[in-house]
């Protein structure tokens with residue numbers, strides 16, 4: 394049992410500065426297999442920066458992130474950590490997928506090619522097998538009928554579902570979602586959330602920066618409320634939404650939940 398409680402991601406004393414601006418101040422967090430963590434908080438509180446540090450899209454100023462035994466370390470402690478981080482990131486990115494607000498599909502590749510690209514190029518996987526698997530993943534997100542379409546021929550919701558299939562194609566252990574529905578017209582939000590709900594049900598470990606309080610309340614089993622570069626609430630949706638300890642969270646929820 395002890396083995397299963399080993400965190401998938403362990404964040405210790407993480408800080409991130411942009412010059413003088415202290416964006417993340419001191420983050421300590423362990424994330425376990427199968428957890429669906431919603432990261433919420435006011436604009437500018439550091440949510441996206443935190444997520445981006447987890448797969449080294451941002452350099453860490455200080456502190457440490459451990460993912461599956463591979464570490465990223467702050468460069469304030471030792472400048473040489475930058476080189477080590479770059480090496481570590483190559484391993485980490487194979488285990489940690491990311492879904493972006495703006496989908497980031499390759500515009501000149503078809504839907505199927507988008508999903509096949511990383512396994513074939515990065516993992517050097519067999520093309521025929523990858524194609525079969527890519528079609529299964531497209532079916533899983535309801536996009537197998539559009540395998541030969543190009544991204545510009547799709548709605549935002551459809552593009553985001555393809556982006557999720559593309560991420561799944563790398564068989565990640567964890568998926569990071571950075572405001573995956575924020576760029577969508579309201580009518581397409583539900584279809585993307587439904588795919589994310591299915592992933593959560595299937596046991597995928599997910600960290601989701603979102604303004605969708607409904608998703609956070611219904612699907613997440615853990616909610617982290619960030620403010621000013623700190624995680625100031627961390628608990629079940631019930632605990633954080635209904636019984637926040639901090640005045641800052643109480644204020645924030647009373648505004649957005651209209652209570």
Ligand SMILES: Nc1ncnc2c1ncn2[C@@H]1O[C@H](COP(=O)(O)OP(=O)(O)OP(=O)(O)O)[C@@H](O)[C@H]1O
Pocket residue numbers: 411414416434435436437438439440441442443
């Ligand atoms: N590359 C950068 N260079 C300088 N400052 C940055 C950079 N990226 C983010 N910031 C600043 O860091 C702070 C936190 O940004 P971040 O995007 O992490 O916040 P957020 O909580 O995700 O906000 P939002 O909900 O509006 O997306 C903001 O003040 C932002 O302007």
